[in-house]
Amino acid sequence: MDQPTVLYHVSDLHFGYEDRAALDWFAAEVDRERPAAVICTGDLTMRGSAREFAAATKWLAQLPVPVSLEPGNHDVPYYHHMLRRLTRPYARYRALEAALESEIALPDLAVVPLKTVARAQFRLNWSKGRVSAGDLDAALQGLAHHAGRRTRLVACHHPLVEADTHATASTRGGKRALAALARAGATAVLSGHVHDPFDKLVELDGQTIRIIGAGTLSQRLRTSRPCFNRLELNANGAMDVQVRTLD
Structure with a gap:
């Protein structure tokens, strides 16, 4: 019988305001179980x-499995570095991605990726999500x-539609994008941003x-307490999701 494929889905590490005990716990879990990849x-x-x-x-480099990365709204320069934010918003993220990201080479x-971060928007709160037509097309391709x-x-980083969590994503173009991804046969959309887990x-559109x-x-x-998702992909195509929480 085929063994299930295990993935770890983690989000919102927030180095600069990280929880060192939670990071150490997660790294120990990765080292113990050796999932196929960390997303x-x-x-x-x-x-x-x-x-x-x-x-x-430094922390991501010591994880002993392939890592897939997406940028979040906190990964672009903050508002008091507006020139850098508007001209080179992803320079530091892309350098990290180039150094660390690995292709997840599994047959099934x-x-x-779907980018939901914007350097600027026509609204006051730029931390919220946005899916542009170009970024959606890239994901569909x-x-x-x-x-x-x-x-x-x-x-992606932002939930494309609200998931009844305490925080909101308010992702512009998210509902349209989610419908298009569903039509294209996506199994699921993984995200973070709201700091509470969900599975819905x-x-x-049918x-x-x-x-x-x-x-x-x-x-x-x-x-919620610090946590991550353990995804188990079974041979029949089913996917089980378990939220693992730091005691």
């Missing part, structure tokens, strides 16, 4: 500083490229798609 859905840092990215790089699995894979996960089925959110390993708690 991190953004907010590696608190304010996008060079020092915070250096700390995140693909992880497709990624899903099409991996059409032969049984499990196709889309990874959403029906849009299509059903699963949305899965990871909590945080930082001190910026909402209603």
Whole structure:
């Protein structure tokens, strides 16, 4: 009988305001179980500083499995560095990604990125999500490229629709994007941002798609303790999700 594939889904590490005990616990779990990969859905840092990215790089580099990364709204320069935010918002993130991200080379699995972060928006709160037409097209092309894979996960930072959590994502274009991803055959959309885990089925335009959110390993708690998601992909295509919480 085929062994299930195990993935760890983690989010919102927030180096600069990290929870060191939670990070040590997560690293020990990775070392103990050796999942096929770790998927991190953004907010590696608190304010996008060079020092915070250096700390995140050092910690992620010691994980002994492939790591897939997405940027979060905290991974671009903060508002008091407006020139850098507007001209080179992803420079530090891309340097970390180039140094650390590994392709998840599994025959029946693909992880497709969807960018939901914007350097600027026509609203006051730029921390909220946005899916542009170009970024959605890139994700749809990624899903099409991996059409032969049984499990196709889309990874982004902001939940595309609200998931009844304490915090909100208010993702502009999110509902439209989620419907398009469902039509394209995505298995599930993984995200973070709200710092509380969730696992829901959403029906849009006659299509059903699963949305899965990871909590945080930082001190910026909402209603949940530090936690991450353990995803188990079974040979029959089913995916079980277990929230693992720091005692």
